[in-house]
Amino acid sequence: MTSNGGDNIKLSVIVSLFTWIQKTKTTPKKRLKFRKFLDAYVTTPSDAFATIRLLLPGLDRDRGSYGLKEHVLATCIIDGLGMARDSRDAVRLVNWRKGGGGGVGNFGVVAEEVLKTRLGSVSGGITVRELNQLLDRLASAENRGDKTSVLSELMRKTNAQEMKWIIMIILKDLKLGISEKSIFHEFHPDAEDLFNVTCDLKLVCEKLRDRSQRHKRQDIEVGKAVRPQLALRVNNATAAWKKFHGKQVVLECKFDGDRIQIHKNHSDTNFFSRNFLDHQEYSHGMSDIIAQNILAERCILDGEMLVWDTSANRFADFGSNQEIAKAAKEGLDSDRQLCYVAFDILYVGDTSVIHQSLTERHELLRKVVKPIKGREPCWSIVAHDVDEVEKFFKETVENRDEGIVLKDLGSKWEPSDRSGKWLKLKPDYVRAGSDLDVLIIGGYYGSGRRGGEVAQFLVGIADRPTANTHPRRFLSFCRVGTGLSDEELETVVTKLKPYFRKNDYPKNAPPSFYQVTNNSKERPDVWIESPEKSIILSITSDIRTISSEVFAAPYSLRFPRIDRVRYDKPWYECLDLESFVELVHSSNGS
Numbered sequence: 001m002t003s004n005g006g007d008n009i010k011l012s013v014i015v016s017l018f019t020w021i022q023k024t025k026t027t028p029k030k031r032l033k034f035r036k037f038l039d040a041y042v043t044t045p046s047d048a049f050a051t052i053r054l055l056l057p058g059l060d061r062d063r064g065s066y067g068l069k070e071h072v073l074a075t076c077i078i079d080g081l082g083m084a085r086d087s088r089d090a091v092r093l094v095n096w097r098k099g100g101g102g103g104v105g106n107f108g109v110v111a112e113e114v115l116k117t118r119l120g121s122v123s124g125g126i127t128v129r130e131l132n133q134l135l136d137r138l139a140s141a142e143n144r145g146d147k148t149s150v151l152s153e154l155m156r157k158t159n160a161q162e163m164k165w166i167i168m169i170i171l172k173d174l175k176l177g178i179s180e181k182s183i184f185h186e187f188h189p190d191a192e193d194l195f196n197v198t199c200d201l202k203l204v205c206e207k208l209r210d211r212s213q214r215h216k217r218q219d220i221e222v223g224k225a226v227r228p229q230l231a232l233r234v235n236n237a238t239a240a241w242k243k244f245h246g247k248q249v250v251l252e253c254k255f256d257g258d259r260i261q262i263h264k265n266h267s268d269t270n271f272f273s274r275n276f277l278d279h280q281e282y283s284h285g286m287s288d289i290i291a292q293n294i295l296a297e298r299c300i301l302d303g304e305m306l307v308w309d310t311s312a313n314r315f316a317d318f319g320s321n322q323e324i325a326k327a328a329k330e331g332l333d334s335d336r337q338l339c340y341v342a343f344d345i346l347y348v349g350d351t352s353v354i355h356q357s358l359t360e361r362h363e364l365l366r367k368v369v370k371p372i373k374g375r376e377p378c379w380s381i382v383a384h385d386v387d388e389v390e391k392f393f394k395e396t397v398e399n400r401d402e403g404i405v406l407k408d409l410g411s412k413w414e415p416s417d418r419s420g421k422w423l424k425l426k427p428d429y430v431r432a433g434s435d436l437d438v439l440i441i442g443g444y445y446g447s448g449r450r451g452g453e454v455a456q457f458l459v460g461i462a463d464r465p466t467a468n469t470h471p472r473r474f475l476s477f478c479r480v481g482t483g484l485s486d487e488e489l490e491t492v493v494t495k496l497k498p499y500f501r502k503n504d505y506p507k508n509a510p511p512s513f514y515q516v517t518n519n520s521k522e523r524p525d526v527w528i529e530s531p532e533k534s535i536i537l538s539i540t541s542d543i544r545t546i547s548s549e550v551f552a553a554p555y556s557l558r559f560p561r562i563d564r565v566r567y568d569k570p571w572y573e574c575l576d577l578e579s580f581v582e583l584v585h586s587s588n589g590s
């Protein structure tokens, strides 16, 4: 395919299409707009690719990552336009989540307002091809200076509205209110299926030129990422058992790492994530293991990448994969090593096996993968009744695992399917032994619907000089936003509003009775002026605690959730550090 797609399509046409789709209320009408656009403007497969990659930017793997989130984009725009960093508009851009002006919580809209007077409203007249070339340059620019100069060029060649949409493309979130499924189906009835087994938009546009001609269902290939089979969530063991009525069921531990497909093709290996990115950083730590333990020359394995702690003889907590991959690359010795759990096999030799039953695939898996001695925890059993499901689930909860996955042993592996061939049962929000009554010490502004309003809280636990005294200090503990209804949240926010103090960090230090870290991830947008004015929240969480680097308390919680607001409890009855540490130790059995 030539790269000159979109030569005859002006960016202004795409902008009208996006604006129309966004304004239109119903899906059929949105689809109709897209259809009319395709009929009128798209004449070649390269035109199709040039435009669909703008419409579905999250699926485009032909361009590298831009490495630009809202904050950096704001700085690049400010510098690109030569604005003073402390000017009103520059501050608005940086504080796009906060109040003042329209578009709060939507960076693209705030940027459009700021750019209106600077870029004007007349279209710059660039084509989709030119835009794609500039976006290629933006993705390959190595440093912020180079990115700023590409953005400056884009701003010279566009108006404010065009720039808004370009920003939303860069952020990979167009907020059009039309699903990826609808876009694919309108383009071609087989587009979604083909994308699911290739993860390649360009190829989809090339192969599906004619909407009236159906495409033969394509099977998976080694070297091309496949969208993974997914699990449907169920609330309890009985519901799961009911769904699988009369079927043969296997129960597996739900490992808490990164879902990775290993594609082995002789000496070449890909490590595709759920977003079909190839994580070559795993190759250093894994190449010997793959050579010795995967006994087929060509195959695709489906599984989870984790870290094994050889001194503790167990999997390490979630979140250390990248660090360990880096250590392996640098040849550093460590007690922790990358460890891949292959729970399925999709391809062997020159044949796809996704159409075979899970029982047959498990047999193949046992032939192809040689387990590493000492790392074969009992992670899978065939269940005969609901009691066995309960028991296995309880064991994983006690073992502080992420939950269990139940699989129909007669089922095929289907790309991107979440219809219930696999079910997941997770122990979320089990009470952490006793109520965790924590104090609100700060607030974070929300985005979208709750833009400009506090939508999440930074909560703290007390540091008491001696038992039964009023606390003097509060240690930041975790960030929590879910669990309350809109009304309940609104009531808490209204009560606290008079005591909100804007956080102008780093200019101002936090109020002296709060102990926080220097980690920018925990900085709230507002502090509560004084603890005496604040409110206690009862929070629950997944039973696991995590060691905290982000917050001042030594532990934080995984998936915290507000259970209720404790208007009945005075501020000083907040959970204290000592009791919390005791609780963690007793629940860890140490």
Ligand code: ATP
Pocket: 228, 229, 230, 231, 232, 252, 253, 254, 255, 256, 257, 258, 259, 304, 343, 405, 424
């Ligand atoms: P979650 O946050 O619950 O992992 P998700 O949307 O990422 O949800 P789901 O398809 O709902 O993914 O749940 C399945 C995920 O669980 C897989 O993507 C995989 O990463 C993980 N997993 C861990 N162990 C297994 C297992 N034994 N079989 C299948 N998936 C497993």
